């Protein structure tokens with residue numbers, strides 16, 4: 001047989017990691033790496049964080065799973081904390097980003113249908129977006145490379161240019177239920193939407209009676225220096241999907257919505273077998289314990305302020321390798337002039353893990369707990385790797 005037992009859906013780097021500690025990862029054969037990918041923005045507190053390890057161990061010895069046939073104390077605790085620290089009034093728990101996005105899109109349809117407007121089901125999304133890999137979410141993202149071979153596309157998504165308010169307004173019809181955006185496009189290449197765009201979308205949603213939905217699967221949980229990226233603007237969405245950093249490495253997602261949306265979701269309207277199980281809630285509540293400590297988010301902003309000028313300088317020093325740096329907080333994109341795959345491979349040669357993105361970008365998504373010394377080490381590697389790459 002020539003097919004690998006693990007289905008070949010990824011172009012994997014030939015590294016097998018055995019353990020991690022803080023911002024470091026180690027292979028079985030003794031190589032060590034500074035982790036500026038954090039499992040694609042998932043390991044928000046790095047690896048083997050003592051508080052997370054203790055919380056998960058303690059829960060593992062008590063109860064893993066009960067189903068949602070019963071109350072789950074960890075869900076009640078986490079939901080109350082998410083509600084207390086966001087625009088949301090109510091939270092649904094699931095297992096991944098795609099599921100969280102599917103959930104909020106389902107809720108947007110039901111919100112309008114509960115008001116007798118069955119024709120309002122279409123959702124405006126941005127081009128170059130990424131909302132996950134389910135059938136509906138590849139249609140929401142609308143990217144040819146994700147849709148290829150999976151036709152017919154799921155109906156109900158209309159695509160407009162990211163950042164373009166005029167195009168968004170022109171796409172609104174009597175069938176439009178919601179507008180969905182990532183505050184900063186992640187897989188698309190770390191492209192931040194500006195504050196005027198956010199405000200404009202909010203005003204437009206209000207004017208036409210649409211729900212404004214943010215995909216904060218990547219931007220959320222402190223990644224940009226605020227708990228959620230929408231907090232940098234003075235507007236709030238009606239619904240939001242969160243996942244990645246939420247469990248610090250344990251698979252968990254959440255739909256955060258206002259009361260107006262949540263009240264159409266009666267018993268039986270949506271569900272998940274695993275969603276919000278005690279093990280996942282122990283992990284996510286432990287992440288919350290740390291992220292909500294008074295000094296934590298200020299540390300993220302402080303370390304980002306330390307990193308950005310150094311990174312900007314190293315990018316300017318290698319104009320044949322890098323074009324520019326963009327992003328917010330610790331969600332950073334290096335747009336490259338040489339193929340980003342070569343840059344990522346050279347970073348690995350020098351001991352730094354990063355993540356690719358569209359638009360020939362390399363993503364730097366370090367754990368939020370990184371230190372100044374680790375930033376210095378990463379900048380040194382980026383400098384040396386770039387010098388070795390210069391044509």
Ligand SMILES: *Cc1c(COP(=O)(O)O)cnc(C)c1O
Pocket residue numbers: 095096097098099101130131132133182186187215216217218219243244
């Ligand atoms: C990663 C990501 C998703 C999909 O999350 P999965 O957990 O892989 O399903 C959705 N939206 C955004 C913005 C993401 O970055």
